Amino acid sequence: MSRPAIDFLTFRMDVVNDQAKQMASAIYEEACDVSLRELRVLRLAHRQPGITQGEVSSKARLEKTLVSKLVTSLARRELLVRQIGTEDARWVQLHLTASGREIVKQCDRLGRKMEKSLLSVLSSEEVEVFEACLAKLAVQVESGFDVSARKVSR
Numbered sequence: 001m002s003r004p005a006i007d008f009l010t011f012r013m014d015v016v017n018d019q020a021k022q023m024a025s026a027i028y029e030e031a032c033d034v035s036l037r038e039l040r041v042l043r044l045a046h047r048q049p050g051i052t053q054g055e056v057s058s059k060a061r062l063e064k065t066l067v068s069k070l071v072t073s074l075a076r077r078e079l080l081v082r083q084i085g086t087e088d089a090r091w092v093q094l095h096l097t098a099s100g101r102e103i104v105k106q107c108d109r110l111g112r113k114m115e116k117s118l119l120s121v122l123s124s125e126e127v128e129v130f131e132a133c134l135a136k137l138a139v140q141v142e143s144g145f146d147v148s149a150r151k152v153s154r
Contacts, residue, residue, distance in 0.1 A: 021036055024111070027114065028107055031110055034107065041056055042096065053092055053094065054091075079097055079100035080097060
């Protein structure tokens, strides 16, 4: 297998991630009639009933305006409902309907199958190492890069 033209780790991870998300989104849309972004909103509302749109935006890493459009679409399709916040009327809390919960359950089963298929090229030991490495990289990214020379000399 040849190295990509741009071989930085972040680029290679981005390429794999983009391709996997495109395939997953197509499968979710065909099987459950929801896009990957819609599913993110539904999953967050399922796992944290009463979550606000702002929290969804932050946790799903989606723009606030996009989340607003997704929530409106999902509410029209009766997969979730919006409620005025009980503690603060400026907040809109999201709750899944029975149909929304069923979609999440179907998609979670499907997602586990896709994840198993993706990881099938790795041995169980490699999966363990990969998971451990991914956890370490996540901590490193959250804490920031240690770059002692910010300017590159020419």
